[in-house]
Amino acid sequence: xxxxxxxxxxxxxxxxxxxxxxxxxxxxxxxxxxxxxxxxxxxxxxxxxxxxxxxxxxxxxxxxxxxxxxxxxxxxxxxxxxxxxxxxxxxxxxxxxxxxxxxxxxxxxxxxxxxxxxxxxxxxxxxxxxxxxxxxxxxxxxxxxxxxxxxxxxxxxxxxxxxxxxxxxxxxxxxxxxxxxxxxxxxxxxxxxxxxxxxxxxxxxxxxxxxxxxxxxxxxxxxxxxxxxxxxxxxxxxxxxxxxxxxxxxxxxxxxxxxxxxxxxxxxxxxxxxxxxxxxxxxxxxxxxxxxxxxxxxxxxxxxxxxxxxxxxxxxxxxxxxxxxxxxxxxxxxxxxxxxxxxxxxxxxxxxxxxxxxxxxxxxxxxxxxxxxxxxxxxxxxxxxxxxxxxxxxxxxxxxxxxxx
Amino acid sequence: xxxxxxxxxxxxxxxxxxxxxxxxxxxxxxxxxxxxxxxxxxxxxxxxxxxxxxxxxxxxxxxxxxxxxxxxxxxxxxxxxxxxxxxxxxxxxxxxxxxxxxxxxxxxxxxxxxxxxxxxxxxxxxxxxxxxxxxxxxxxxxxxxxxxxxxxxxxxxxxxxxxxxxxxxxxxxxxxxxxxxxxxxxxxxxxxxxxxxxxxxxxxxxxxxxxxxxxxxxxxxxxxxxxxxxxxxxxxxxxxxxxxxxxxxxxxxxxxxxxxxxxxxxxxxxxxxxxxxxxxxxxxxxxxxxxxxxxxxxxxxxxxxxxxxxxxxxxxxxxxxxxxxxxxxxxxxxxxxxxxxxxxxxxxxxxxxxxxxxxxxxxxxxxxxxxxxxxxxxxxxxxxxxxxxxxxxxxxxxxxxxxxx
Numbered sequence: 172x173x174x175x176x177x178x179x180x181x182x183x184x185x186x187x188x189x190x191x192x193x194x195x196x197x198x199x200x201x202x203x204x205x206x207x208x209x210x211x212x213x214x215x216x217x218x219x220x221x222x223x224x225x226x227x228x229x230x231x232x233x234x235x236x237x238x239x240x241x242x243x244x245x246x247x248x249x250x251x252x253x254x255x256x257x258x259x260x261x262x263x264x265x266x267x268x269x270x271x272x273x274x275x276x277x278x279x280x281x282x283x284x285x286x287x288x289x290x291x292x293x294x295x296x297x298x299x300x301x302x303x304x305x306x307x308x309x310x311x312x313x314x315x316x317x318x319x320x321x322x323x324x325x326x327x328x329x330x331x332x333x334x335x336x337x338x339x340x341x342x343x344x345x346x347x348x349x350x351x352x353x354x355x356x357x358x359x360x361x362x363x364x365x366x367x368x369x370x371x372x373x374x375x376x377x378x379x380x381x382x383x384x385x386x387x388x389x390x391x392x393x394x395x396x397x398x399x400x401x402x403x404x405x406x407x408x409x410x411x412x413x414x415x416x417x418x419x420x421x422x423x424x425x426x427x428x429x430x431x432x433x434x435x436x437x438x439x440x441x442x443x444x445x446x447x448x449x450x451x452x453x454x455x456x457x458x459x460x461x462x463x464x465x466x467x468x469x470x471x472x473x474x475x476x477x478x479x480x481x482x483x484x485x486x487x488x489x490x491x492x493x494x495x496x497x498x499x500x501x502x503x504x505x506x507x508x509x510x511x512x513x514x515x516x517x518x519x520x521x522x523x524x525x526x527x528x529x530x531x532x533x534x535x536x537x538x539x540x541x542x543x544x545x546x547x548x549x550x551x552x553x554x555x556x557x558x559x560x561x562x563x564x565x566x567x568x569x570x571x572x573x574x575x576x
Numbered sequence: 577x578x579x580x581x582x583x584x585x586x587x588x589x590x591x592x593x594x595x596x597x598x599x600x601x602x603x604x605x606x607x608x609x610x611x612x613x614x615x616x617x618x619x620x621x622x623x624x625x626x627x628x629x630x631x632x633x634x635x636x637x638x639x640x641x642x643x644x645x646x647x648x649x650x651x652x653x654x655x656x657x658x659x660x661x662x663x664x665x666x667x668x669x670x671x672x673x674x675x676x677x678x679x680x681x682x683x684x685x686x687x688x689x690x691x692x693x694x695x696x697x698x699x700x701x702x703x704x705x706x707x708x709x710x711x712x713x714x715x716x717x718x719x720x721x722x723x724x725x726x727x728x729x730x731x732x733x734x735x736x737x738x739x740x741x742x743x744x745x746x747x748x749x750x751x752x753x754x755x756x757x758x759x760x761x762x763x764x765x766x767x768x769x770x771x772x773x774x775x776x777x778x779x780x781x782x783x784x785x786x787x788x789x790x791x792x793x794x795x796x797x798x799x800x801x802x803x804x805x806x807x808x809x810x811x812x813x814x815x816x817x818x819x820x821x822x823x824x825x826x827x828x829x830x831x832x833x834x835x836x837x838x839x840x841x842x843x844x845x846x847x848x849x850x851x852x853x854x855x856x857x858x859x860x861x862x863x864x865x866x867x868x869x870x871x872x873x874x875x876x877x878x879x880x881x882x883x884x885x886x887x888x889x890x891x892x893x894x895x896x897x898x899x900x901x902x903x904x905x906x907x908x909x910x911x912x913x914x915x916x917x918x919x920x921x922x923x924x925x926x927x928x929x930x931x932x933x934x935x936x937x938x939x940x941x942x943x944x945x946x947x948x949x950x951x952x953x954x955x956x957x958x959x960x961x962x963x964x965x966x967x968x969x970x971x972x973x974x975x976x977x978x979x980x981x
Contacts, residue, residue, distance in 0.1 A: 172786065172787030173695055173757055173787060174699060174756070175850050176695055189651070215647050217645070218640050218642050218645040219639045219640055224636060227636040228633060234623060234629065235624055235629040237967070240830075241833040242619035242621070242832040243617070243833060277682055277835075277865070284862060288717070291578070291580060304862075305862060305863070308862045309863055312862070314697075352578055382577030382578060383577070383578060425647075427647040427865075428645075428646040428648060428866075429639070430866070430868045445580050453587065454717070457713045458685070458690065458710070458717075459689075460683050460685040460686065462835070463835045465632070465834070466868060
């Protein structure tokens with residue numbers, strides 16, 4: 172008689188954004204006349220830029236003719252895209268990453284959820300608190316996190332690294348139990364914080380010294396506006412022996428509904444004789460069948476001269492929103508973080524409201540949807556995330572509404 | 577210090593089609609003047625039909641304009657596609673499957689690899705022998721299969737159900753150890769065999785009686801040409817309490833490079849109070865981010881009146897190849913199976929050659945690539961798979977070459 176994976180049953184509640192969706196739908200159903208503005212889930216609103224649209228149409232046309240039709244893609248992605256990434260995202264930044272160390276996928280959410288699979292079940296993970304829920308939840312499903320304490324909202328076998336205003340939202344090197352797998356995300360989701368290259372170098376050194384692996388989520392690197400903020404962990408010396416990097420096209424190119432991402436695993440990253448590159452290649456080859464050809468061509472267009480110009484403008488559009496939100500909330504007396512090198516603004520809830528209280532307050536009084544900080548972990552309690560991915564008009568309107576509350 | 581998932585290291589050799597690819601590349605490099613014809617990996621060759629191309633272009637245009645741009649898709653797929661599937665693939669065949677029991681994905685390979693994740697690690701799987709390698713390999717990676725015996729090429733904790741000419745390539749109900757999870761694929765890859773509705777009903781009854789779950793891979797149902805061959809397991813009474821069905825758009829619509837598939841989990845499929853539907857929904861919501869909008873619109877076009885007509889013709893094109901191969905090989909004295917309700921022809925190797933010997937013989941003497949039967953399991957030894965997915969011209973040429981050997 173079959174049994175289910177009991178680890179799934181340990182997961183408390185359902186996935187954060189599903190919960191928010193349910194609350195918003197319920198509110199809209201009860202108040203159909205209200206215009207609700209979402210600065211919540213982090214989905215983009217601007218259409219794909221012309222260079223990408225052109226590449227998509229062109230690839231679709233290729234699929235219509237036998238001579239240029241493409242069936243199964245190479246397991247790890249098309250050369251044209253891997254070469255463009257290696258050149259633009261790495262070589263031009265002084266990082267030594269070869270095209271065949273890049274694994275094309277259908278997005279960073281899948282990669283960040285699946286990457287834990289190549290590690291031993293009894294490895295210990297460390298995460299920032301607050302954190303993107305996928306890292307922890309997928310480790311729960313794999314049975315790697317021990318037992319859940321509903322009171323502390325923490326798992327017994329996870330090392331939590333609090334990130335609050337007190338430490339500038341930068342995690343401190345673990346002092347007690349040394350974790351095996353360290354998830355880091357900079358620019359950070361949800362706090363919008365960054366760390367300097369020198370700070371990241373400390374993590375690389377720590378990982379190399381202790382035999383840990385860093386899973387570095389750089390999904391928001393396109394939003395970095397300040398110098399001395401690393402765009403890739405491979406800017407740090409020694410990262411090739413301790414770090415996996417995850418990248419997304421969702422936010423730099425608006426691919427949330429197009430689906431494309433990639434993972435970098437340097438060939439020197441080994442435990443004994445076993446290269447993690449080989450394990451991930453085996454996983455890709457066995458459980459995945461490649462990103463669509465037309466989507467990989469769209470990804471290539473991101474690195475074309477026109478694509479770069481158009482996307483710089485698109486990122487600028489969102490960063491203008493970030494400034495609108497940050498300045499507006501500051502003027503209204505809120506304590507606000509992030510929004511300078513990241514599309515996320517992280518604010519302290521007023522009047523000691525909990526994060527969910529503020530969510531309800533903002534939804535009901537301002538008809539604005541944001542994301543409760545506590546949904547990202549206990550240290551997110553008392554914080555709230557707004558995203559810069561709305562339209563200018565809605566963002567301005569939302570800030571006016573918040574000011575008027 | 578992190579450790580790797582040791583289960584990955586237990587996998588013998590690398591994935592079948594990767595191995596074939598390596599051999600073919602080596603041969604081509606050494607013999608650049610030879611024209612190699614592939615009837616191997618099962619990739620399609622015909623371009624996407626006009627109705628699908630039109631839908632793709634139209635969806636791309638929507639992505640170019642803010643008003644119609646689509647970001648994150650609903651976790652489980654767009655309603656328009658799920659409704660089209662429920663209506664056409666199920667309701668019109670008399671199967672009771674609701675749209676919200678359908679989970680859209682980027683292909684049946686991912687689904688067939690990931691579905692094991694929602695089951696307990698100590699569950700026992702049963703597979704046909706020979707079998708599509710993904711079912712077993714993904715269970716190996718999950719640590720569910722025990723130890724590998726290189727001599728028998730079998731795993732200690734897997735129930736193998738031999739399918740050979742002796743039993744008409746139809747697996748027999750397990751008599752000894754009762755498996756928990758039973759993988760069935762009809763029309764079968766690699767043998768091209770089918771079973772009748774009455775035979776499939778026996779499996780459904782067996783599963784319900786013994787508390788087993790059937791994972792039914794119906795990726796090739798569009799190739800069924802004879803009556804009394806079930807297109808879906810839900811044609812059988814009681815399947816809603818014991819069966820998950822996997823479907824693909826790769827072979828019925830040529831989506832191998834487009835990537836789209838779906839999984840059906842009826843809501844009555846439960847262990848105790850736990851619905852497998854809820855577990856898979858949680859997995860999708862946590863580790864997956866939906867199939868691309870433009871691809872889901874292409875999937876919808878598969879069910880449009882023009883799409884249906886055009887795809888019937890495309891499937892007919894490949895089935896003409898199947899007939900060419902089957903008739904040609906029979907005339908040449910080969911013993912041949914499949915090819916009537918499936919795009920696969922399964923032949924017995926001549927002169928007691930092993931499957932890999934025949935692979936090398938065919939590659940070197942005929943410059944034709946096929947798939948060694950033993951790559952699908954020990955009972956595939958002495959067999960060889962050819963696919964009908966080539967062009968008419970290449971298929972005819974390949975058969976002439978084989979006849980001349």
